[in-house]
Amino acid sequence: MGEFIMSNRRTFLKQSVIGGGALSLGLFPSELFASGELVKLTIMHTNDMHCHIDPFPADHAEFPGKGGLIRIATMVNQARKENPNLLLLDAGDMFQGTPYFNYFKGDLILKVMSKMGYDAGTVGNHEFDNGLNDILSAFKYANFPIVSSNYDFSDTILADHIVPFHILKKGKIKIGIYGLGIELDGLVGKLNYGNTQYLDPVKMAQKIEFLLKKEHSCDLVICLSHLGYSFEQNKISDMTLAPQTRYTDLIIGGHTHSFLKKPSVLKNADGKPILVNQAGWAALAMGKIEFIFDQTGKLNEPVAILDNL
């Protein structure tokens, strides 16, 4: 009987969508949102901002007048007006790159990100550029959690300041966020990372994603990764991580400064879709991803993924 209702309902919803010829645009009738049958989460994300708070100078050779976190702040404000269920995330390398960092370390970028309402960030390799003490002093200005699942900071001064994962709710949507960092040896000076232990990102991802989806019943699981989009060498990256996961819905990447035209869609270990995205660097780009959830439990798969915003 339940199945009967379900399939009828599904048919009805499909017809109501197709009826308007709107499916190709991925648009839904607003009454489905109003009635609470569908809920929308908007994710906006940055990576490798490298303290580019202001746009590049107007006479810059490569990016004249482009980029700037200060512009992204306005874009986020606008998007938040359209959908208050907005998640703002960063995938690391907030530090290093403009005189703001040389003069004020990580303090200013974290003050700005906090004011913008970032929900979470992670630890990139450049966060270590001035050592652990300067990470600690800057992170005091962050009013959002910094997550890292595969850097073990327990034997460092950062032990109480970085969390292995973070769970939050936007409206009715429960979101679990974890973070992965790149191998430090050979990339960051030993003096700068001290007793930070690098743990296998794949094992930690599998462990934490299970915890978030199955034990904490998160509706969506997001990985903030500073592993890099992909490498020619046989080195772990977002593209090689994604097929080894089961419960991660989205990997927001960084490190390789990749300007993706649109998110890559891969299959996870269960053959289900997982998105990998990255938004260049220096606040020159930002990713925007809307997840539309079916609250009725009747409409689910297959999931449509459209580059249509």
Place this chain on the structure above:
Amino acid sequence: MRRLFISLFAILFLFSCAHQLSVHQINTKNISVDTYSGSVDSAIQVIVKPYRDSIANDMSKLVTVSATSLVKAKPESKLTNLVSDIILEAATNYCISQNMKIKPDASYVNYGGLRASLPQGEITVGRIFELMPFENEIVLIHISGESILRMGERIAIRGGEGVAGIKLGIRDEKLATLLVGGKVVDPSALYWLATNDYIANGGDQMSMFSNPADRIDTKIKIRDTLIEIMANRYKRDGIIDIKEDGRIYNEQ
């Protein structure tokens, strides 16, 4: 009746579970920030302005004037050559000033460490900060010709990097020619190489630089020396017009 009971039980079970939402559709868009023009968030401006103003004066100071824009490229470029030459010059000056009987043979600059291009026309202190944001310092390492050859092989695989005092030919991503000071490298001889502390500490997979026979930490900040040497050259010689000179080239 029994069947109905089981169905009812199944329905009750379904609805009593904590209801996890399922994704139905995903809409995406990667947005370029260059095309966006909106009013600036005043709350953010209030935070940033005092910081911006306090460094603006320093950043606007003139260092030099360039006849062309300086953009990094492989196998060589005006920018990689300029920085590598200055590091070799600064290291040489350092040895003279310290009365050391050392003459650095060559310099190596990691391509990824140059973080921005320099514009045609006026180059300010701010631009040098963008080019070299790191607090890295010049380090001299005394390494074998064998290590120099390993370095050359790595540069060949990468298709080029920043060097001075070196001529390097690449064929099919392999090292074909390597001269230091115009001479073929002797694998058993020792050479003084100027680089930065990040590289000398084993960064960027340049493991051939680990365990040098000797090492001198000059404590000279690379950014400071770039500003100083370029400003002095400008005062002395005027506008700079950097040329590529074929120090790294692809062989046919």
